Amino acid sequence: MAVNFAVDLPQGTPMGKDHRKGMDVIRQSVVTCPRCGARAQREMPTDACIVVFECDSCRVVLRPKSGDCCIFCSFANVQCPPVQLRQGVNDAL
Numbered sequence: 001m002a003v004n005f006a007v008d009l010p011q012g013t014p015m016g017k018d019h020r021k022g023m024d025v026i027r028q029s030v031v032t033c034p035r036c037g038a039r040a041q042r043e044m045p046t047d048a049c050i051v052v053f054e055c056d057s058c059r060v061v062l063r064p065k066s067g068d069c070c071i072f073c074s075f076a077n078v079q080c081p082p083v084q085l086r087q088g089v090n091d092a093l
């Protein structure tokens with residue numbers, strides 16, 4: 001005799017992969033050069049981290065500060081998509 005506790009579980013809940021529950025990731029980020037102050041808007045890839053950035057103005061090559069995963073986290077006004085997602089998850093908890 002089985003007591004069925006599972007009847008109320010939602011059917012077809014997607015596991016893994018495609019659970020982008022309407023969370024918008026900002027793809028455009030404005031990098032501010034710490035050396036000359038020049039700003040450059042760049043589109044961030046969602047599946048990779050940009051770890052080298054050359055300033056259009058003074059040609060300095062930026063690399064992430066220690067602890068940051070990419071130059072957007074260190075020098076831009078918007079952090080990279082993976083960090084945005086991580087923060088979104090943390091905020092929801």
Ligand SMILES: [Zn+2]
Nearest residue numbers: 033036055058
């Ligand atoms: Zn610069």
